Amino acid sequence: MKENIVKNKSFDFALKIIELYKILQSEKEYVISKQILRSGTSIGANVAESVAGVSQADFVHKLTISSKEARETIYWLQLLKQSELVNLDIDLSSYINDCNELIRLLTAIVKTINTKSN
Template identity: 35%
Template structure:
């Protein structure tokens, strides 16, 4: 699966203290949805072995979590809540990256066709969420 990166950054309007921005250049939720779909498809391609099942379960949990947690970010009740939920998304994305790297290293698991695209997209999502956390921390001061 090809990922459309568009080279754009997530931007929030100046008048939005926390919660979803009305002026985003692209829809981050759509990107997270597509990523979650790809993670599910990747886990389904892993072998039905003890290691394959364990990794698939872990990858399913952390790889689909940012999508639902992003919904929590958009419904944040305060700036502190917004920042906390952004950090959860970032933490789950970083965990997903580690599991994906493990899949890439384990020869017995095979090489899923969409692994390279997943690794590229996870790097971009991590950068987006890390930047959002930094911005939110700066705005909290």
């Protein structure tokens, strides 16, 4: 079976988000941490669902949702970073960069499928 790069990267990103969530919880940050957990892990969940899509349109739809969740995750990460709500010893830029990479991959896949369909 061919390696699914976007599936692997989104899963790895979800694990990274879970670790960030644990750190934020230990710092008693409960609101934004839950938002980041939800949107950050939803990226991979929708990618996983897309693999079992019942049609090409369903596949594209799930990947589009993944892309939207990634954009939402970036929003929460930027808000957390710029608000200085908690003092973190980690660089949130790496999370944002990982998320942007996922968006680029998802966008490329959707564009390729849409181009082939037309």
